[in-house]
Amino acid sequence: MVKIKGYISSNFTKSFLTIFLPFFMIISLVYLVKISALTERIQITFGELLLLYSYSIPDIIFYTLPLSFITALANVLIKLSQDNELIALYALGLPAKKVLRTLLLLGLLFSLLLLSISFLAMPLSKQFYNSFRQEKQAEAKLNIVPGTLGQKFGNYYMYVKEKNEDVLSDIVIYNRTDKAQEQFFSSQTGQIQTKENTISLLLDEGYGYTYSQNKLQQVQYKTLEVYNNLTSGGFKFEDIATYWGQAKTDAKRMHRILFFIFISLIPLLSVYLIASFTMINPRYQSNRSFLVIFTTTLLFYAIASSLQKWGTPLSLGLIIVAFVIVGRWLFTKRISKYF
Known part of the structure; x- marks a missing residue:
């Protein structure tokens, strides 16, 4: 069983890195272009450009990791299915729900990582970025x-x-x-x-x-x-508790919290949903991984966008419960009922 978990984790890691690294580079280029646009108003050195880019890394990881996880999860399950390796595991007496436990653990770890990035790293990096920009703009206005x-x-x-x-x-x-x-x-x-x-x-x-x-x-x-x-030096840093504590009176920041929580939970919530359509029998079922990835990603990010605009803690809780119930129901009906 340990070897099977290691084998599934190894396949997922290879697929994830193959997808995540190109996404990371593409989004990094977008952020670098955005940062370089500041040079129209302020003068920064190459080292300062890299420093500003480092402040953007938490944002880049946060927005690329959920999509990369969904894509890697769908690809690895489709690959194992088409290579008849999942069928072999079923024949050896390993039920589908046990095969999925390793991926559920990975989804939990990824969700915890995203929660840490969104609620700890991103507020600090955003404040460092704004402080640096404000200081440079002040210097630029005094650069006689x-x-x-x-x-x-x-x-x-x-x-x-x-x-x-x-x-x-x-x-x-x-x-x-x-x-x-x-x-x-x-x-x-x-x-x-x-x-x-x-x-x-x-x-x-x-x-x-x-x-x-x-x-x-x-x-x-x-x-x-x-x-x-x-x-000079007027930017005021806020600690994490103070920064998020403003959500009690600031509706925009409260919606931001709901958005971060839902996006962070995408890896965990997507496991059963993705597995329901990608753990297939290749002799009787077709590979529709692209459609599954596109539809699932669009659904998750549409809901996240709605939460950021109109969401409430109650609606977030109901949506999370709904995804858990629907995901388990689909997995039971389509997969674990037969395997």
Whole structure:
């Protein structure tokens, strides 16, 4: 019996890796394209690109693993059936439900893995990703390029002739407070400062001009501090309990929980359902594995999408119970009744 379990597990592993790895690579390319689109707004190095990609790995695994499991399960059972190996096991006195126990155990392990990824890894990776992007966007908005017009610092437009690290030279700042009034500031030197998560530009020895239709005012200053509307390091991390605890008041996050639970349970819920149509007698039944995979996947993900939009804990519980009952009933009627 131990050898039979090992043989079934070995066949499933080969089939699963053959399917999972191409899916993983394809979805990875999609995420890399999405990440590379950020370079239109922020500058990132190749190492930072890989770091952002690593934050996406939990999502990639979560969305590719259930489909890979369904496909691998259907393929391995069809292969064992067409090679008459299942028939040989039945002839040796091993009933179909015992053959399926190894695959049920694998389905349970995969479901536990998906639950861990969705409720532990994905919230953390999402927060790391958002924190990194927010920090880079703030840096991009403060990346003053000498000799370039139209650069913004908060609500101000500014021009800088020269820049040496954080020290700026020959600075001109323009701000239009309303339709009838404009402001100009000029300074020989200045520097960007960050204090208590507040970003400002400190100007030294300059002049300020306020212009309206009726008058022009001039002021000479020794130092002038211009504040940006950005803050540095403002992203707040939440622990897992706090993150999911918001589901009590946030309906969107509650629906997300229902979606994650159902998707995570797909490997376990699909075993009896897939086996009911892929454990066949090749002499009398045709191979319809492609139709089984397509229909089952479409059904599971359609229900998951509905739960994400309109689901409730009660509806999730009823759907899970329904899949268990229907799966066992189909397996008993089509397979274990005869084998």
